[in-house]
Amino acid sequence: MAMKNINPTETKAWGKLSNHFNELKDVHLKSLFNENSNRKNDFTLNVNDFEFDYSKNRINQETIDLLVELANEVDLKSAMDAYFSGEEINQTEKRAVLHTALRSQSNNEVFVDGVNVKPEIKAALDKIEVFTNKVVSGDWKGYTNKSITDVVNIGIGGSDLGPDMVVESLKFYKNHLNVHFVSNIDGDHVQEVIKDLNPETTLFVIVSKTFTTQETLTNATTIKKWFTQSASESDVAKHFVAVSTNLEKVKNFGIASENIFPMWDWVGGRFSLWSAVGLSISLAVGYNNFKELLIGAFEMDEHFKNTPFEKNAPVILSLIGIWYTNFFEAESEVILPYSQYLSKLAPYLQQAIMESNGKSVDRNGNRVNYQTGNIIWGAPGSNSQHAFMQLLHQGTKLIPADFIGFKQSLYGDVDHHEKLMANFFGQTQALAEGKTKEEAHLDLKTQGKLDEIETLLPYKVFEGNKPSTAILIEKLTPRTLGSLIAFYEHKIFIQGIIWNIFSFDQFGVELGKELAQKNLSK
Numbered sequence: 001m002a003m004k005n006i007n008p009t010e011t012k013a014w015g016k017l018s019n020h021f022n023e024l025k026d027v028h029l030k031s032l033f034n035e036n037s038n039r040k041n042d043f044t045l046n047v048n049d050f051e052f053d054y055s056k057n058r059i060n061q062e063t064i065d066l067l068v069e070l071a072n073e074v075d076l077k078s079a080m081d082a083y084f085s086g087e088e089i090n091q092t093e094k095r096a097v098l099h100t101a102l103r104s105q106s107n108n109e110v111f112v113d114g115v116n117v118k119p120e121i122k123a124a125l126d127k128i129e130v131f132t133n134k135v136v137s138g139d140w141k142g143y144t145n146k147s148i149t150d151v152v153n154i155g156i157g158g159s160d161l162g163p164d165m166v167v168e169s170l171k172f173y174k175n176h177l178n179v180h181f182v183s184n185i186d187g188d189h190v191q192e193v194i195k196d197l198n199p200e201t202t203l204f205v206i207v208s209k210t211f212t213t214q215e216t217l218t219n220a221t222t223i224k225k226w227f228t229q230s231a232s233e234s235d236v237a238k239h240f241v242a243v244s245t246n247l248e249k250v251k252n253f254g255i256a257s258e259n260i261f262p263m264w265d266w267v268g269g270r271f272s273l274w275s276a277v278g279l280s281i282s283l284a285v286g287y288n289n290f291k292e293l294l295i296g297a298f299e300m301d302e303h304f305k306n307t308p309f310e311k312n313a314p315v316i317l318s319l320i321g322i323w324y325t326n327f328f329e330a331e332s333e334v335i336l337p338y339s340q341y342l343s344k345l346a347p348y349l350q351q352a353i354m355e356s357n358g359k360s361v362d363r364n365g366n367r368v369n370y371q372t373g374n375i376i377w378g379a380p381g382s383n384s385q386h387a388f389m390q391l392l393h394q395g396t397k398l399i400p401a402d403f404i405g406f407k408q409s410l411y412g413d414v415d416h417h418e419k420l421m422a423n424f425f426g427q428t429q430a431l432a433e434g435k436t437k438e439e440a441h442l443d444l445k446t447q448g449k450l451d452e453i454e455t456l457l458p459y460k461v462f463e464g465n466k467p468s469t470a471i472l473i474e475k476l477t478p479r480t481l482g483s484l485i486a487f488y489e490h491k492i493f494i495q496g497i498i499w500n501i502f503s504f505d506q507f508g509v510e511l512g513k514e515l516a517q518k519n520l521s522k
């Protein structure tokens with residue numbers, strides 16, 4: 001099953017969507033709700049512990065039908081089969097894209113170049129489990145025979161953002177180990193992290209798929225130098241482990257071969273937290289929780305793989321994203337998790353989404369004549385309400401928003417949680433409905449601001465009709481987090497297929513690296 005490389009704007013569905021857009025573009029969400037009293041139910045999908053409420057989007061049933069027609073016309077189904085079965089869909093790098101195999105809980109074999117990769121994945125997971133248990137239990141001893149208290153993940157991009165985001169998101173589940181992250185080439189970053197660490201009780205995890213990344217190698221070298229000021233070269237084996245595909249380079253760096261965890265070419269850096277790249281996650285929350293994260297992702301994979309497009313959450317929400325980008329000409333999407341634990345979700349998704357779909361050449365080698373990858377940004381609510389939400393409510397730009405909330409809090413404080421979720425729902429409602437001139441007039445009158453009504457009135461009106469999707473999840477657990485991340489990963493894939501671009505390479509990061517290298521050798 002090969003992918004079809006179709007220019008989406010040349011499909012029949014695209015033409016129909018353009019006509020449909022002209023009919024719907026000025027229709028207010030309020031009238032869409034008035035027209036259909038069952039709209040919330042009609043446009044909500046329940047998937048395991050998730051409720052995807054997409055009713056506050058500027059769509060009607062015809063929009064969904066036409067978008068699904070578009071997905072069928074570009075043959076999304078064949079592309080999905082190619083994605084899950086290990087075909088070389090990353091054609092520019094001649095690689096399969098198999099992060100889904102890393103978390104597969106089924107007995108299905110998955111072949112890359114004729115070799116079933118499932119046994120290698122299982123062996124790597126076993127190694128992660130054994131190592132995690134040794135470190136967490138205190139059986140793994142440092143060079144002065146003390147147990148490990150601190151772990152430092154040294155990596156950048158996908159070798160940092162994913163693990164860092166998950167460790168932060170699952171803080172509630174964490175054990176006694178303190179996990180730190182060093183990524184920036186800025187030497188102040190590494191110094192800030194190591195200044196309070198004790199080399200006798202710290203474990204360093206160097207994560208680099210290629211083991212050639214300037215930032216990671218520079219930071220690792222600085223840290224090794226710092227470590228060997230108090231310990232000897234032979235002690236390195238007790239304190240340094242690495243995750244990489246490049247065994248030769250790791251060994252040259254002085255890492256013992258038994259301390260090397262594998263990575264594979266068929267996993268992209270920004271999709272790699274499910275592999276040993278997630279070692280610091282496993283160390284922070286224990287292997288069982290790491291496994292739960294994988295199971296959650298697998299559950300979303302199964303939903304995506306086996307559900308008709310009309311009821312398929314990643315498919316429907318990706319298509320709605322296309323609707324905004326290519327018809328409403330929205331340029332950005334905001335991610336608003338109503339959980340402080342998810343404060344690193346937006347930066348993580350920035351790499352996942354923008355490094356994947358920030359492309360302007362299609363799969364036939366032609367420059368695209370339509371918009372692709374969006375600008376992703378965001379921060380947790382309720383803080384964001386007191387920061388940038390003004391622009392969403394009354395600014396000139398159309399910014400579709402993903403609100404992510406949980407039915408239960410983790411510590412169980414009902415008062416706080418009720419207030420948090422009242423804000424969550426209040427924001428989506430305010431964005432959708434707005435406030436009319438009449439309503440604003442009445443407010444000013446009630447407030448006794450009679451003299452100022454005429455001057456203040458225009459500023460007090462909210463147009464509304466601002467789209468949002470509410471992703472409501474039972475509770476933040478390793479499992480639901482896994483599903484949430486997998487949901488966004490599939491969104492990236494689907495949108496890349498529709499836009500007819502290659503989502504899994506990242507040549508755009510190279511030129512700047514080359515020029516930095518040239519500057520250094522001047």
Ligand SMILES: O=P(O)(O)OC[C@H]1O[C@](O)(CO)[C@@H](O)[C@@H]1O
Pocket residue numbers: 156157158159207208209210211212213216269270355506509
């Ligand atoms: O894991 P590595 O090979 O050090 O790469 C780190 C990151 O650098 C990038 O290649 C971009 O510069 C990312 O795609 C990747 O996640």
